[in-house]
Amino acid sequence: MVVESDLLSAQVATAARKQELIAAQNALSFxxxxxxxxVGVSSGTLFEPRDALSERAFSPASVAELEAVAIDKRPDLxxxxxxxxxxxxxxxxxxxxxxxxxxxxxxxxTDSPSPGWNxxxxxxxxxxxxxxxxxxxxxRANLAMQKAMQEKAVAxxxxxxxxxxxxxxxxYYDYEAARQQVDVARTAVAQAEESLxxxxxxxxxxxxxxSNLLGVQxxxxxxxxxxxxxxxxxxxxxxxxxxxxxxxxxxxxxVTQ
Numbered sequence: 001m002v003v004e005s006d007l008l009s010a011q012v013a014t015a016a017r018k019q020e021l022i023a024a025q026n027a028l029s030f031x032x033x034x035x036x037x038x039v040g041v042s043s044g045t046l047f048e049p050r051d052a053l054s055e056r057a058f059s060p061a062s063v064a065e066l067e068a069v070a071i072d073k074r075p076d077l078x079x080x081x082x083x084x085x086x087x088x089x090x091x092x093x094x095x096x097x098x099x100x101x102x103x104x105x106x107x108x109x110t111d112s113p114s115p116g117w118n119x120x121x122x123x124x125x126x127x128x129x130x131x132x133x134x135x136x137x138x139x140r141a142n143l144a145m146q147k148a149m150q151e152k153a154v155a156x157x158x159x160x161x162x163x164x165x166x167x168x169x170x171x172y173y174d175y176e177a178a179r180q181q182v183d184v185a186r187t188a189v190a191q192a193e194e195s196l197x198x199x200x201x202x203x204x205x206x207x208x209x210x211s212n213l214l215g216v217q218x219x220x221x222x223x224x225x226x227x228x229x230x231x232x233x234x235x236x237x238x239x240x241x242x243x244x245x246x247x248x249x250x251x252x253x254x255v256t257q
Contacts, residue, residue, distance in 0.1 A: 178234045188226065
């Protein structure tokens with residue numbers, strides 16, 4: 001009981017959904033290949049998720065607490081700290097070059113066929129104190145260079161700490177945004193499904209056109225896609241929080257839940 005244009009509109013909409021399905025299947029195949037290469041197996045290995053994607057609740061600490069954890073746990077920051085301590089020792093060595101050097105020496109020679117102090121035994125022991133009257137300014141130049149390198153190491157450490165704080169804040173805000181988007185998207189899905197139900201009834205009763213119905217179906221589909229994208233971002237963004245703080249591990253909630 002519909003005109004041919006309605007049938008054509010439905011066919012066009014069906015073709016569009018098929019194109020989206022093909023693109024999604026290709027993306028899935030590519031994602032499986034990426035996963036296989038990431039874990040070091042053949043690119044032809046197929047992985048099937050054991051758990052379906054679903055909402056998960058995480059409870060991260062405050063931003064200030066997360067920043068403190070990151071400063072304490074990040075291994076790359078610890079490496080910079082080790083380099084700084086090594087530079088401190090280089091400065092100590094450069095300062096030590098200005099001090100006098102005390103050298104001790106000794107030797108013992110014997111011509112006796114039997115051990116002991118009898119016979120032709122000769123020995124000598126002594127100590128000498130050395131200091132440089134003039135070195136052409138080489139020691140001072142070396143000390144200045146070591147101090148400059150220490151200042152550079154301190155500046156790099158402070159700058160890297162600021163970068164870590166920025167990474168932690170970005171990861172935290174990304175998580176908070178994704179979490180709030182889930183709530184909004186969940187409501188939008190419920191509203192879109194109710195609108196689709198009403199418009200489907202109206203179309204069945206001849207009170208609206210198929211163009212309006214297809215538009216409502218498209219909106220409902222987008223709402224569902226947005227919801228699942230938000231659910232996905234909640235988990236990946238929380239993993240980003242743990243990565244930024246240096247606490248991600250096989251026992252992390254984002255892995256075990």
